[in-house]
Amino acid sequence: MNTIIIAHLYPREMNIYGDLGNIIALTRRLEWRGYAVEVRSVEVGKFFDFSKVDIIFGGGGQDSGQLIVGTDLLIYGEVLRNLADSGMPMLLICGLYQLFGNKFVTNNNQIIKGIDVFNITTIASDTRMIGNIVIESSFGRLVGFENHSGQTQLGVNQLPLGKVKHGFGNNSTRKHEGAVRNNAIGCYLHGPVLPKNPKLADALILAALKRKYGIAELLKLDDSIELRAADVASTRS
């Protein structure tokens, strides 16, 4: 059986607000199409071979987790930038989205250096941006739940994932959300994002299958339950 390998970045430290649901969604949607899935955890202090994986996922975490992870992640900066340029599908939520940027400045003015996959800078603030969020993107409408105090600014030539229709997004003023580099996507959408936004999940899956097996089209799935749940989420203020 054909197997897709998912790298889960630092699940012990960065695994909050149901982010695990994204791994569940990728796994099931691949299994339903007849593929086997293997999830490999990236752990602090243990060398990880990214050349063997097909999708990379990382979630959010507590500040303490972010400090521990930040240093370890720097080892893989060049590898991950090259993989992003080569079209590797990646999804980074919240805390790891920030660390995939240029830097994150904490509340105590501590600077955590990022790995520059995205040209973004994040500065912690006193306002917590919490609530249901709806954005419009090239994957259509995306719904999620955001919960961050980091204010993220896009650098020169950095494309956002989408426009905010409801909620905050990258920061409390500019009404854009997330960042994209090829098939690498970073954003603040917890929720978790993939189960309720199957188009986005399938875009990551198709990119992986294209790279590994030259597959051009995905088998259609019945997404009526997914879309109903997304509709309800989009109406919650």
Place this chain on the structure above:
Amino acid sequence: MRQTLTLIITKVAAGASRISRRGGGGALPGLLAEKLDPKLASRLSAQLSHGVILVTGTNGKTTTTKLIAAELEAHGERVLTNRSGSNLRRGVISSLIDASNLSGEIDATIGLFEVDEAWLRFVAADLQPDKIVVLNLFRDQLDRYGELDTLAGLIGDGIASTKAKIYLNADDPLVASLSKYAARSDLVNYFGVEGLPAKSTRRQVTPVDSDRCPVCKTELVFSRIFYSHIGHYSCPNGDFSRPQPEVSLTHVNESSDESSDFTAAITGKRYDFQLQLPGSYNLYNALAAIAVGYGHGIAIADLQTSINTTEAAFGRVERITIGNKTLLLLLIKNPAGFTQVLETFLSSKMKANILIIINDNLADGRDVSWLWDVPLEILSSTQPNIISSGIRATELTLRLKYAGIDSRSIEDLSSSLNALLDEIPDGSMGYILPTYTAMIAIRQELSKRTDVPKMKL
């Protein structure tokens, strides 16, 4: 004079609020008193001749408070306590105002309050308690409180502002580490479990809430895990390890859906208890209550009687009969609690009839993503018949789909309850798992069909 005026104003406000049915008279008096006379709570509580006990922690506050209240009452104390929905500072102050007359006299000997984790520091500073109990710290509505480490620090500040005896869960590393905030080391007491069938130290990806050394942040080594991050642990660098509890459970003799018979060692001697509550999480609540009762000088034989005869708090494990069918009402609030309910009641039942009601109102937590942190997959081999209801019924149906379980969404509460009752065979049992506001709504729905005990809010 200021005090009398404040009491008059707040009591009138409580009355008005009760009549207009806006808030059940709950928080408003406390809210007003905070503004009019910030020292009122300190003065009122100073009359409680046998002191004040505070109970905090993510899960089990209401049940533990109920168990301790039963022990104290059987011991002859007149206990002033608060309701589970009013455990912020203003709720505690409201209970004090409600219990006092206009001269500010309170007819009670002891105060016993469950307190929200983030508010403990304020309530502790106001009331200067004699005893503080910390049960556990799990992820719960982090959208309100930020992070567990931060929350533990806030509780620590509360402890540090008092000279209270503290009662800590030895098996929760973050809670056990709060000992450093005690005014003196001889004020620290621990309760914990020695013998309970341990879960494998399975290292799955489901979130473990706090498994790092509170001192050096290295990953702790667990020799046993009872559930979530609760177990026997030590830091590989030797910076921190599980303290030896004075009150400990040595083994569970028998457990069912309704009760748990266990043996506890209290400073070395063994005693049997028959707790009228199921589930390992309630064993910890009972141990906390035993430790506090013992610390209060209550005879162990009396503690046994109280523990053996106290029933569950409203909605925690409530049995309701409709005709010849029985419903078990089990409150779910967060991943740890939901997981415990699954493991205790449902993981080994074939074809159980289950109604799960998910709301996302403020009191439930606006963020429903926590459903994805619950290992619902463990039900997939039992072929349950599940109906999803509530505001976010569709989210649960989606979660179940990805756990390999079919379910029906019926958002309307009354129709979902009818559907459940239709499915339960005569003489059998069904399960209702509601979030907080869903529990209030479903109890109302049930009361149209049968006698349901009034819930105090």
